[in-house]
Each structure stands twice: as C-alpha cells, then as structure tokens.
Amino acid sequence: MVLPLRLIPRLAAAARSPRAPRSISPRARSVPALTMAAAYSTGSGAGRRLLFRQLFEKESSTYTYLLADVADPDKPAVLIDPVDRTVDRDLNLIKELGLKLVYAMNTHVHADHVTGTGLIKTKVPGVKSVISRASGAKSDHFVDHGDKLQFGNLFLEVRATPGHTAGCVTYITGDADGQPSPRMAFTGDALIIRACGRTDFQGGSSDLLYQSVHSQIFTLPKDTLLYPAHDYKGFTVSTVEEEVAYNGRLTKDKETFKTIMDNLNLPYPKMIDVAVPANLVCGIQDPPPKI
Numbered sequence: 001m002v003l004p005l006r007l008i009p010r011l012a013a014a015a016r017s018p019r020a021p022r023s024i025s026p027r028a029r030s031v032p033a034l035t036m037a038a039a040y041s042t043g044s045g046a047g048r049r050l051l052f053r054q055l056f057e058k059e060s061s062t063y064t065y066l067l068a069d070v071a072d073p074d075k076p077a078v079l080i081d082p083v084d085r086t087v088d089r090d091l092n093l094i095k096e097l098g099l100k101l102v103y104a105m106n107t108h109v110h111a112d113h114v115t116g117t118g119l120i121k122t123k124v125p126g127v128k129s130v131i132s133r134a135s136g137a138k139s140d141h142f143v144d145h146g147d148k149l150q151f152g153n154l155f156l157e158v159r160a161t162p163g164h165t166a167g168c169v170t171y172i173t174g175d176a177d178g179q180p181s182p183r184m185a186f187t188g189d190a191l192i193i194r195a196c197g198r199t200d201f202q203g204g205s206s207d208l209l210y211q212s213v214h215s216q217i218f219t220l221p222k223d224t225l226l227y228p229a230h231d232y233k234g235f236t237v238s239t240v241e242e243e244v245a246y247n248g249r250l251t252k253d254k255e256t257f258k259t260i261m262d263n264l265n266l267p268y269p270k271m272i273d274v275a276v277p278a279n280l281v282c283g284i285q286d287p288p289p290k291i
C-alpha cells in the first residue's frame, strides 16, 4: 500500500521545506534519487568520501570489495577480488550507485575461483586489471610494495605480503589530503579472520607468511579494519587488535606456526587446475558469444 504524502508527516514536511532544493548541487540534482541515497557510506566527516561495500560469492566463499570516492564528481571506483560468477551482480550495483569503475584489482593469483577482472574488461571498456608484478600474471597495471593506486582523492597503498603465494599483496586505504578516513586493509589470503592462507602451493612459504603478517599487518594501527578475501566461518571483518590477540595460527611463535601450517592437510581447491592458468592472465579475456 502506498501512503499519501500527507499521512507521513516528516516526509511531507521535507517535501514542503524551502531549504531542501538549495542543499542539493546542480550536478547532484540530475542523479536519480536512489543513487543519492545509496552512494553515501557510513562514517562522518572525511569518511563520507569513501563508499564501501562488502560482497560475497558463496561457492568459493570469496569476498569482493567495492570502494569509491563519492565526493569526487566522477565517483571513481575500484573492485578488489571480483569473481567471474558474480561480475554481473557487481557491475549492476556499480551502475545503480552511479559509480565509474577504474580498476579491477586482485590481491593474488587465486587458486579456487576464476577472477572477474578479465570479464569486467570485456564489459566495461577502459577498466584496468591490476595485480602485483611479483605474481607473474599478465595484467594492464602492475603494483609493487609501496605503490599507491589513486581513485579520486582516495588511494590504496600496496604492501607486499608474500607467503600464501609469492605475489600476494595487501591493499590499505588512505586519503590523498591526509584527511582521516576509516583505515582498512584488504589482506587477500595472507590473513583470514582467526586464520591465514595455506602455504602448500604457488610458491607458498609459512616462514615468509609469518614474517609478512607480523611486519606488514600486525604493525598497522590496532583499530585498522581487516577484510580478507575468504571466510569459511561466517566472519565478515576483524581488526589488527583482535587478530594480534586471537588469531589461532599467527599469535604463536614462528616454529609453532610452521608446524601448524605443515599439518593443515587440506585438500587442494577443487578448481585449482582451471583457476590458476586463467588467473595468470587475469581471468577470461574472450567470453564465448551468447547464442
């Protein structure tokens, strides 16, 4: 049932308010109402620049992250770790929010699913695929430790966090003006909430993973939000403080950690033989034509 406006006092008052139109810029007035409402992130002050969405692909338990600078007129956006199966969902969301996707990024060469970056490039001209140079994969843009990838006034700083694979990186949010914004780290499979990525293939090394997490992630401010590429237990987000205290593997001393990692006895990911070769070229580049 649709209520007439006069029966919803607050909405009716807002609609009558002479100040309402003046608070919307001419550019914003041309944007559909849904885009305006959905484009704002949580947070206040400088945090309002950052739009953030955590998306999930259930077959591989993968998280994809959408970030955008919604204070920039173009609303430039990036996707971290998109999955081929959910590309249409992600691109539709980007369209609904009025964002301009500029980078489709990977934290590493995934072994359990095909990245969405190749498909995205076929569907949205101009988008650049991104992965670390150390990954050995083909890509439009390569990142190295210390690089900053800018979108609008926001950026993602690259930290090399090898160990799960030789080319794993963690992306950390920042604001180009140094304005405080929510600090987030996208850890890929280097750190999974209360656990970590396995180290038994793709150049994995438990010694290196331990060093990476302790030097590059556990040294971040303790309220840094940690967002992994996978979760198998129902977690969505953690913090440095939480993982330093409670991570079941990485809180141990290095020798104990290495023993834990040597005895995980996990079966290989079901899709490894398809996923790794596909992801070494950043995913499907030539999708079969629709019949």
Ligand SMILES: N[C@@H](CCC(=O)N[C@@H](CSS)C(=O)NCC(=O)O)C(=O)O
Pocket (backbone or CB within 6 Å): 060, 110, 111, 112, 189, 195, 196, 197, 198, 199, 230, 232, 264, 266, 267, 268, 269, 270, 271
């Ligand atoms: N069963 C899944 C694969 C599960 C798996 O191996 N996950 C990886 C991350 S994807 S490379 C991992 O590092 N897991 C660590 C752990 O402790 O679970 C499948 O067949 O796809």
Ligand SMILES: [Fe+2]
Pocket (backbone or CB within 6 Å): 108, 109, 110, 111, 112, 164, 189, 197
């Ligand atoms: Fe992985």
